[in-house]
Amino acid sequence: MAKKARSVQRREESLSRESIIEASIELLDSSGEGGLTFRTLSERLATGPGALYWHIANKSDLLTAACDAIVARTMEAIPPCAKPKANLRALALGMFDAIDEHPWVGSALAQAPGEMPMVRILERLGQQVRALGAEDDTQWAAVGALLNYILGVGGRNAANGQLARERGLDRSDFLEAVAAAWSQLDPREYPFTRSVAGQVRDHDDRMEFLAGIDLILRGIERGIESPRRR
Amino acid sequence: MAKKARSVQRREESLSRESIIEASIELLDSSGEGGLTFRTLSERLATGPGALYWHIANKSDLLTAACDAIVARTMEAIPPCAKPKANLRALALGMFDAIDEHPWVGSALAQAPGEMPMVRILERLGQQVRALGAEDDTQWAAVGALLNYILGVGGRNAANGQLARERGLDRSDFLEAVAAAWSQLDPREYPFTRSVAGQVRDHDDRMEFLAGIDLILRGIERGIESPRRR
């Protein structure tokens, strides 16, 4: 019962932007978007909330920086490949998996348009679409379609994860609840939604995501084959 | 200087879910996402914050309901047309315009996966994709691609509008700032992003959005023409 340990553990290393971001990622991963708070964060770093402001501008800056760290790692981890199409698929899947592992990245990405994390993705997509042979005036539409699709899926996955967490369910239980609600819609007004309710229940998110990417890639290829009518 | 007017105006009609949602939409339109507060809302409705809870479950419920009101109106306003492809384009453009007019709808939509507002869009998209002649097993991918693309663009437009508002800029000034930041990136690391910086400045968002939709539609058509290899 020696009392030599201090009641509040003091930090050994001095605070830094990197250590703050790292702690934020841990917090976001373990407790979701609502888990990142200047108070919990400063507690975990054994300091006061005000100290954080010496290293980061504000909460939005912090969230974007945490998101960027994940995106940068994800981009680095994607094995390079000679074929642009395979590259694009790997890129998209890499982002899908990253958001699956860190759902908060999906919404952080959406909240920081034009910022670094989005630029990293944009750049990689753009280079590969170029390599695919798209003409200058169609590149932008192709990259935009891929980027927005990825962001759309990411945002939705983030929201699914967030809602499931709030209600104390896991992802599949949550999707089960959605499917149940859909199958009780009025069949005259919502025939399509009702008919796909079953698919929501037991589909493979990842494969479905990839099917969408392939569909967009088909559209891009077709645009390249028959370039423009005049 | 008569004092017969009460200092706080009292409401004439009793509170209702509809009137609360209507007032929320006005507040969101005029002051952005941060403008919707139980205090400002109850002030505007000449009541106390607690009263609102008799009619709505919580803030997320309120936001989704406000979003659903806009989406429902948007769906109703789209003129029906015999050609599924034209219908899909009109549907997508309708949502684009709705989010352009009410940027908060973009993020509210993303936050309510599987809820009514999203189901309305899903259903309309699904019916038209079916009419296009897609087989059962490819319908879901096609609808998913369109829906996620629309959600992705919507989310990004919402974020653009929100950030511009926070910084007191209008949309084009904000995009100008993004373009300026992009054109100062390292040309060796970010050649693509730099090369499209100019396009960000003076592109037409709406037309670009439509180009993406057309690209996806091409991919869907191609999938229909050469269904599946075996």
Place this chain on the structure above:
DNA sequence: ACCTGAACACCGTTCAAGT
């Protein structure tokens, strides 16, 4: 230069008390 932590100006939500 960097950190501390109390204080400020907010939030969403609850709930006893009223009508």
Place this chain on the structure above:
DNA sequence: ACCTGAACACCGTTCAAGT
């Protein structure tokens, strides 16, 4: 049944004061 408004338990952010 519906409304009131004070109170609760939080937020992000600031800033005088410390080292």
